[in-house]
Amino acid sequence: MDFVGIMTIAGQTLGIIKDLRDVERDFDAASYKSQMTELYNNVSELRMALTDAREELHAKGREIEELKSRIASMQSGEQCAICEEGRLKVTASVAHPHFGMLGHQLRTVTCTNCGHKEERHYRPE
Numbered sequence: 700m701d702f703v704g705i706m707t708i709a710g711q712t713l714g715i716i717k718d719l720r721d722v723e724r725d726f727d728a729a730s731y732k733s734q735m736t737e738l739y740n741n742v743s744e745l746r747m748a749l750t751d752a753r754e755e756l757h758a759k760g761r762e763i764e765e766l767k768s769r770i771a772s773m774q775s776g777e778q779c780a781i782c783e784e785g786r787l788k789v790t791a792s793v794a795h796p797h798f799g800m801l802g803h804q805l806r807t808v809t810c811t812n813c814g815h816k817e818e819r820h821y822r823p824e
């Protein structure tokens with residue numbers, strides 16, 4: 700159920716409560732009972748609708764987190780100097796030919812957009 704549906708039931712429920720107040724004034728057991736049944740059904744329906752809405756919100760929250768992390772990973776890394784659109788991602792890493800014994804690496808970075816490749820001398824902290 701969508702929010703319009705929830706608001707409709709909530710409005711109907713408030714109407715029933717108002718009617719019940721009127722029934723109370725000039726007490727009529729049959730219409731009181733019927734109004735109580737309707738009230739109970741509406742509140743049950745509202746509860747189910749709110750449970751559905753909560754689950755839907757959780758699912759949307761998870762989806763937003765997933766998209767945020769995807770955007771962050773797309774924005775991470777250096778911008779490509781050739782196409783200026785893609786990001787340079789490390790696609791290979793080998794021990795540096797001269798400084799490998801010090802833990803240095805020779806890394807190949809590849810543009811996610813145009814495929815341009817560059818080599819980088821990586822020095823550990």
Ligand SMILES: [Zn+2]
Nearest residue numbers: 779782810813
């Ligand atoms: Zn590029």
